[in-house]
Amino acid sequence: MGLLSQGSPLNWEETKKHADHVRKHGILQFLNIYNKVKERQRDVLKWGDEVEYMLVEMDDNNEKVRLVLNGKDVLEILQEKGEKINPNHPTLWRPEYGSYMIEGTPGQPYGGTMSEFNTVEDNMGKRRREAASVLNKNETLLTVTSFPRLGCPGFTQPEYKPTPVEKGVSKSLFFPDEAINRHPRFSTLTRNIRHRRGEKVAINVPIFKDKNTPSPFVETFPEDDGEAARAALPDHIYMDAMGFGMGNCCLQVTFQACSISEARYLYDQLATFCPIVMALSAASPFYRGFVSDIDCRWGVISASVDDRTREERGLEPLKNNKFRINKSRYDSIDSYLSCCGEKYNDIELTIDEDINKQLLDAGIDKLLAQHIAHLFIRDPLSLFQEKIHLDDENESDHFENLQSTNWQTMRFKPPPPNSDIGWRVEFRPMEVQLTDFENSAYVVFIVLLTRVILSYKLDFLIPLSKVDENMKVAQKRNAVQEGMFYFRKDAFKGCNPVLDPPSTAQNGVESEAKDGEEFTLMSIDTIINGKEGVFHGLIPMLNCYLENMEVDVDTRCTILNYLKLIKKRASGELMTMAKWMREFAAKHPQYKQDSVITDKINYDLLHKCDRIAKGEEKCPELIGDPVNRGK
Template identity: 90%
Template sequence: MGLLSQGSPLNWEETKKYADHVRKHGIVQFLNIYNKVKERQKDVLLWGDEVEYMLIEMDEKNEKVRLVLNGGEVLETLQDKGEKTNPNHPTLWRPEYGSYMIEGTPGQPYGGTMSEFNTVEDNMGKRRREASSVLNKNETLATITSFPRLGCPGFTQPEYNPTPVEKGVSKSLFFPDEAINGHPRFSTLTRNIRHRRGEKVVINVPIFKDKCTPSPFVEKFPEDDGEAARAALPDHIYMDAMGFGMGNCCLQVTFQACSIEEARYLYDQLATFCPIVMALSAASPFYRGYVSDIDCRWGVISASVDDRTREERGLEPLKSNKFRILKSRYDSIDSYLSSCGDKYNDIDLTIDEEINKQLLDAGIDKLLAQHIAHLFIRDPLSLFEEKIHLDDENESDHFENLQSTNWQTMRFKPPPPNSDIGWRVEFRPMEVQLTDFENSAYVVFIVLLTRVILSYKLDFLIPLSKVDENMKVAQERNAVQEGMFYFRKDIYKGCNPVLDSSSAAQNGLDSEGDNEYILMSIDTIINGKEGVFQGLIPILNCYLENMEVDVDTRCTILNYLKLIKRRASGELMTIAKWMREFVDKHTQYKQDSVITDKINYDLLRKCDSISKGEERCPELFGDPVNRGK
């Protein structure tokens, strides 16, 4: 969850006074890091995953499920038993936004050998068992992306009421402040986003119109002072707090590259896969007790932290603010970083011209300079009194302050000062899955993809505007089977950085790029279609055949790829589709888009049984496979 400084947090008015100070010193800190490590070459490709978990209580007597707000205590116990006792402990635990959430990672990064793929699921299993062992009776560890009744009355244990009128952090009509992690960073972010924006965040998710759903679907909010009535759209599920987005769980992978050039190349190539893999991992169809018409959380989380003012959103003329900003600070990337990507940078990029000039004058190339100058159009949202004046030579908190609150599909990560960590990229769009088997499958698929991209020098780049269109499609209901995505046809041509528009035309690449990319289904992208595209799975299989891999590891990898293959073809369901069907068939469901406590209880009890391996689910996994050791 980014930078976790300790200290006395400043309110928005005080933070605002230091915004230029943070930006100025953040750039100095970045330049210091860059100049020290720009030539660094790393031989080892290291990587690791992050899994976010929810702590839930199953109340059998009342047939209710609640989120348990004791993540802080659970985290402390896990750290005391783990890394604080043994620095080489195989798991690491970190806080997350919700006080009902924790995040687990492997204790050490995985290395570059193929056999490492055979240890991922084992480590995830260790994490699940370790965290489960410190929970109370009737509590369980859930890897679900969104809690279906988040924000409904009585959804927490212990139960708290929201504080929309009193002096609260989020002033939400639905989400109590007690559900926010107790670390000051999280409440400060929540409050300062609201203060900077000048109003509460607004999240409107289209409701799924079932046979008995009211039309138009319009809610009345008893505690509303008028803000919700103005913000809520008809036929949408309205939410008003950061917790509705940051309180969801995801699955992320970070890679260390051999050099800055390789990191930039990977950043660009993987950006094109973000919408594809997001749709493949779709797992969040329910919000605030209703069935929605989307399958992924991305737009929800984007709106939940959108701190842009009315001026920055283009609703009023610029007067108090410097920039018109086209996206939330949680969104898809806005520019490619490698020379191969330059010609596909077709999105209007808002940058801080002064910072851009400063970076160019300091010897940073155009693409990296504009990337940083774009991140730095934002204000710092969280600042601690003790962290205002820093040693720019040896600290990077001001740089990380802005870097870590630009939550994009991909993150380009310079090394921390004075460390042996290399240049890294983080792949961020995936939804978390129910089982360690599925989460391992998605992680291994992405890591294998990076190996193949680097080994074969593949080029998947398409115009960034098309990636953005893909992002919209990816979140739609059943996008895996029904969505069509722009994707590059010939990935073997390789990048030619000197190819300009005139030579592109001579080579048969017209200005629309019609010969470079076409609309494809996810089945075609993943599994291939004769005469259209060879498919990622066949490419990965070809790579595996040429690698020395022990039988056990090969078998594990093929099981993972089989899952991805069958989800892409529609033979197996995504979690989102499976959840929808479960609710639709539930005896209590009235085809009115409402998820009652009983429906929620039965759904999450089933999810829990599947996660623990107590129950098979052929619709999600097909044939039984070895899921956990």
């Protein structure tokens, strides 16, 4: 999770005094990097995935599942046994926000050959077994996006009570500070977001209205000093801490491009897929022990780190703050970076004009300058006393301070100073899946998509305002089946494609489109699998690409099995994780159709999840037939 410095963290008042210093030197550090590597070409394709895990204890006697707060110890053991002994160890382990979380990545990035796709699931399996081998009895490793009873009484092991009225970092009614990773970055971020905002973060998720759900659904909070009563909305699940968002797990992929221009092109093209793939990977329907009316975590995590003041949110006139800011610092991107994308930049972009001018005067082009000047309207949230004065020629901590706390759907990543790493882009919207097979399928699907986009010079761009609308649709319950998404009708226009583009006859589109419109509303099934006269379909494009590539039989079999999962999730033949979890809860004998996930329902659900993840139980409605995995 971004930059992990060691040292003495500053509180918000001290950090605020140095905000301009951090911004000033962050820009100088960016310019130094840019000028050294702007002409860099022919970097080889490399890519890697990040999987986040939760450590849980299965209490079989009491039929409860709790989050185990020993991530720091587990991490240290894994690093001591792995990378500290062998720099070429096949897995790397890193801390995450929750003290019950760890993050695993491949020890070395994957390369550009097709055979690499055949090693992804094997490496994820190694990570899972490696971490599981150092856990205590009754503990296990789960890849679930959102722990269903996060924030409920007694959800941690050991058990800690929240401290809303005492001195602490989150002052949450539900989430104890002990559930936050012990590295000072995480507690500092939590405290400083709250202090900068001037109040606790407020997360309101619509509750799923079942037969016996109270209407209106209104909670009372015994330890509330009045803040929760003001912030909680009727018919919503209320949460009040960064941990409710950053304490969820996700799946991310980072790509190294051959040049800065290719990185910008990929950044833009993949941005249009963020809502589509998020809906396809939907895996988080339960929050704070309740069934919600959303399937994805994105809005929850966005609200959980929203440090904007009332002025910045437009609730009060600007007086102490400089900008009105339309989004949380965790949200969808606000501008395309490539020349192709410029005409689709139709979102009002708030930028720091002084920084923008400085970048333009230094020779940065308009699109990149406004991107950086937009990121730098934010304040630094976590600063260490020892890291204030830096060597701007050889360090980039001030740039990364702001870059790494703008958590957007895509991230454009300049090379670190004096390294052999190239220009990279990070694809960030996916929810983590239950099994290594599913996670591998989503990763391989996205990587293959980048190969096809680059090979055929495809163009999927639509106005960014439409991508934002898609993001809202993608989080809704059962968006895969019921949502309609703006998508480009002809990705080949202006290119020299190997494929024959589909007919785009007006009588075949799924919603009325004016003559000359480049995009229309489509279902995810149409986007992924294609529909005659509407859109070619991503899976047919990937299949055509594979037919033109030399791929060994084993690798081809593996890839086709992954694509089959994506294809069937899109068509509805297989459920998303979110839908599967909903159906499990709805059919549970203890469920009272009141939108409540009890300890027993949670235990049975996650016990089944654990067995499926370990391959001890089949789940054909979620994964299909495991026999056909090509393994």
